[in-house]
Amino acid sequence: MNLPGLFKKARYQRFHIEPRYYDPIKEDIENRTARIKAEMGLSDTETIDPGYKSKIEGSFRKNMKHATGSGVDQTVMLRLLIMVILVMMIAGYVYVGIEIFYLVLLTIPFYLWRRFKR
Incomplete structure (x- = not known):
């Protein structure tokens, strides 16, 4: 039972974060299916470059070459x-x-x- 008062009691703050996961296999499968659909003309979305590679794959190694x-x-x-x-x-x-x-x-x-x- 709460008694009336002049001041509000501070409530604890909740911290909620949704983690983001990177699955390289899933991204590779999505890229391949999108590329195949684009080649067959089944999708009206943007075409994907056939030489497309993952943006994350190997990006750290490239930056390390520039850093050295x-x-x-x-x-x-x-x-x-x-x-x-x-x-x-x-x-x-x-x-x-x-x-x-x-x-x-x-x-x-x-x-x-x-x-x-x-």
């Missing part, structure tokens, strides 16, 4: 450089003290000046 190259090597080197700098700063702080941070702060403008000078 000089860009990936540069990001790996940049990460390595940042990691080495951080390790050197921590080691410098342990052995030298706070002065290592002042040294780094002095070298940053010099590096930027050299970088933009080119």
Whole structure:
């Protein structure tokens, strides 16, 4: 039994999501039947290219081919450089003290000046 009140009680929120499944066999069967119907002239829908392949099939491999190259090597080197700098700063702080941070702060403008000078 609910008593009347000034405020509404918060109800719990329900989360409902319908999962989407990808069935490559079913998609292949649908593509083949549509292609056969288009060749026989049984369907008035759009014709499907005979060389049609699934949109999802192999798309990740194609993107990975584009991703590999000089860009990936540069990001790996940049990460390595940042990691080495951080390790050197921590080691410098342990052995030298706070002065290592002042040294780094002095070298940053010099590096930027050299970088933009080119």
